Amino acid sequence: MTSLVIAEHDNATLKGATLNTVTAAVQCGGEVHVLVAGANAGAAAAAAAQIAGVSKVLHADSDALAHGLAENMSAQILALASNYSHILFAATASGKNIAPRLAAKLDVGQISDVTKVDSPDTFERPIYAGNAIAIVQSTDPIKVITVRTTGFDPAAASGGTAAIEAVAAVAASDKSTYMGSEIAKNDRPELTAAKIIVAGGRALGSSEKFMEILMPLADKLGAAIGASRAAVDAGYSPNDWQVGQTGKIVAPQLYIAVGISGAIQHLAGMKDSKVIVAINKDPEAPIFSVADYGLEADLFVAVPELVAAL
Template identity: 70%
Template sequence: MTTLVIAEHDNKQLKPATLNAVAAAQKMGGDIHILVAGSGAQDVAAQAAKAVGVASVLLADAAHLQDGLAENVAEQVLAVAGDYSHIVFPATASGKNVAPRVAAKLDVAQISDITAVDSADTFERPIYAGNAIAIVQSSDEKKVITVRVTSFDAVAAEGGNAEVKTVDAVADSGLSSFVGREVAKNDRPELTAATVVVSGGRGMGSAENFKLLEPLADKLGAALGASRAAVDAGFAPNDWQVGQTGKIVAPQLYVAIGISGAIQHLAGMKDSKVIVAVNKDPEAPIFGVADYGLVADLFTAVPELEKAI
């Protein structure tokens, strides 16, 4: 039994989510291989080879794999899938884009967003916005799995010594082409990898008021997040959204400012180690999951909190 983990990367750096996926794969038993599909991604393959617990790294290098187009990456995964019992993706935007294509072509049921591994064929995953946990047992010969990376502690990035093997790259599928990418520049930590997150909700009132969170985030070295209500209202950009339809985070500290705590938002952050909530409504659902709650006007409380730190 051997597991293939699909690496997430930008052709220069291995993304931390890959190391969390490797940790999940270790619980499935057997050897672990990593597939790096990209262009000029030799450095990524070298980084993957150093990850603890990895036995082998497969490098598929071609120009049409550079931008991670789902159609091409899926075909590359299928080209090497024959020897693997489990194919594991991080449950990120990229993983969620590629995994269903692979599962469909293999004619197996995808097991999505797992949070625990009970055995090689039995997994746990949240349903009903995290209000219940389903235990799923698969009898498929090959198991295509996406992993909620916040549920597994990443393996060490250094200490391994896996062999890097070059595999033949598949031909360009011709089904899609890369047009362009708009990358938001941000000096703050990446939201899903940050150890501290400060999030604002609809209670912030406006995009201008969202700037009130910046001094607090600066002092805490935090990433900035937002509820879906705040994003939909135009207070914060899309890539800040935390929740069931946004990003799943589990930092050491999550500070929720002006967030009522809709079930969809809680599904994206309730695994945080310490949750602090500031809301003027004492009945707000966010206080049901908060370790520390402050019933106060955020426009008064946040500046005072920032000064006290």
């Protein structure tokens, strides 16, 4: 029984989600291999070989794999799939794009958003916006799994001595072509990897107030900035700041919710945070039910005072 983890990388460095996915793979039992598929991605493959718990790194190198197009990636993984009992992806935009294609080609059921491995064939995953946990048992010969990274500690990025094996790259698909990317520039930590997040809700009232109130606090703490869906829909913040069931799933060391009522959709994305601080003037706000520390106050007064105290 051997598991294959599909590494996420930028052809030079591995993304942190890969380390959490390796931890899940180790818990499935047996050996753990990592596939690094890209173009001139030798540095990423070398980094994968250093991960504790990994016994082999498969390196597929081709221009067709440079940008992680789902059609090419799924074909590459399909060519290797028969050697593995479990194939694991991080439950990110990339993993969610590739895994369903692979599962369909293998004619197996995908097991999504796994937060716990009970045994090699039994897994736990949240349903109903995280209000219930489903225990899923699979009899498929190959388990295709996406891993909710907040449910697993990252594997150690160093200390491993895995061998790197080159594998033949598949031919490029003619079904899609990479045209270009517009990458949002952000000097702050990536939201899903940040240790501290300051998030704002609709109560901030405008995009100007959103920035005016939250930015100084985030700057003081070296934090990433998040937003509720209501704040994003109102145009107060960019879409990629959204935290929640339809946004990003986060679990930082500290999550400060400012003017967020705490709808189920939002709580599903952040309730696994280690420490939650809520600032809201509504004593009945649902956010207080999950908060470790709650401050019933006017955010326009409390947050500047907090910044001054820091």
